Amino acid sequence: MRREDEESDEEVQKWDRTGRPGFSPHQKVTFALRMMAYGSLADSIDETHGMSESTCLHTLEQFCDIIVQVYKDKYLREPNQEDLNRLIHKAEDRGFLGMIGSLDCMHWDLKNCPTGWKRGFSGRSRKQTVVLEAVTSYDTWI
Known part of the structure; x- marks a missing residue:
């Protein structure tokens, strides 16, 4: 269940319309890594695990953005x-x-x-x- 003092919706496991918990952040990261490592398509994740194609693609995009933000200053720059x-x-x-x-x-x-x-x-x-x-x-x- 969501706490009121949470700062980011991205860190919180959401609930679907039927009241069931959605995918956890750990599951979403696992699917993003699977898509990159094995070349899995977003619709195959939908078929095998039930995560919608749009959620898979959004999660992958967020994952890549976070990696760039975390490592850009030290590792993703030209050497001086x-x-x-x-x-x-x-x-x-x-x-x-x-x-x-x-x-x-x-x-x-x-x-x-x-x-x-x-x-x-x-x-x-x-x-x-x-x-x-x-x-x-x-x-x-x-």
Whole structure:
């Protein structure tokens, strides 16, 4: 049940018109993560768990917005000169002159690749994949 002193409706489990509790914030986050990790469609969450497509999409959008807000100042920004100097100095100490980070790549299988896109995402294995590339520093900052 909702308390009067609650500041945000987003943190409160709501009740539907029949008086049953709606999805908890933990369930909503789990569904958002499932949609991102497995490429689950919002309507499949509706079919399997009963959460409406619009609620799934709204929850996913809120989740992504919160991640950006939480991490943007430290992790989702371009490095400044002080950051670059620190990274270069640390790499030089390890014998890598002028290096600020390491590049890593992996092929991620697209199991639900749309038919029209299959040729553009075919790799050596003839499976549909997308290449994920990440650059990271020694402390996984960038």
